[in-house]
Amino acid sequence: MIIFDLKCEPQGHVFEAWFGSSSAFAEQRDRGLVSCPLCGSDRIAKAPMAPAVASRSNSEMEPVSPTSPSAGKSALAAAAELQKRLLEGSEAVGDRFAEEALAIHFGEADERSIHGSATLEQAEGLLAEGVPFAPLPFPVVEPGEEN
Numbered sequence: 001m002i003i004f005d006l007k008c009e010p011q012g013h014v015f016e017a018w019f020g021s022s023s024a025f026a027e028q029r030d031r032g033l034v035s036c037p038l039c040g041s042d043r044i045a046k047a048p049m050a051p052a053v054a055s056r057s058n059s060e061m062e063p064v065s066p067t068s069p070s071a072g073k074s075a076l077a078a079a080a081e082l083q084k085r086l087l088e089g090s091e092a093v094g095d096r097f098a099e100e101a102l103a104i105h106f107g108e109a110d111e112r113s114i115h116g117s118a119t120l121e122q123a124e125g126l127l128a129e130g131v132p133f134a135p136l137p138f139p140v141v142e143p144g145e146e147n
Contacts, residue, residue: 003017006045007045008039011039015036016073087136089113091113091115094116094117101114101133105131
């Protein structure tokens with residue numbers, strides 16, 4: 001596996017992604033399968049990567065500018081960690097998300113944390129019914145569905 005720093009064209013968001021090879025990245029990008037997790041753009045290019053250099057001592061770290069690629073990667077890492085914590089103990093309901101959320105909201109099903117997928121129309125229906133929910137920043141791959 002190779003980790004690349006990637007950058008979206010329109011906004012300049014920088015993020016990391018893992019690929020089996022450089023050609024796997026190019027193939028997935030060309031097929032529109034790589035998108036920016038912040039804005040959704042599929043106009044993605046490799047960003048310049050700093051080499052990993054071991055430090056000689058425990059000297060102080062240099063401050064990071066909020067507009068630097070490191071700051072963007074830190075924000076993405078924090079969002080990924082938050083999503084991971086939110087999903088702990090959550091039940092995967094797949095494309096039944098809207099149905100299950102409504103059943104919980106109206107007391108027809110046990111109250112519990114769930115996650116899954118919904119169409120735009122289903123999400124609008126949940127909003128109209130006053131069902132509290134929030135989109136996750138990153139796609140969820142359920143165990144057993146990995147590549």
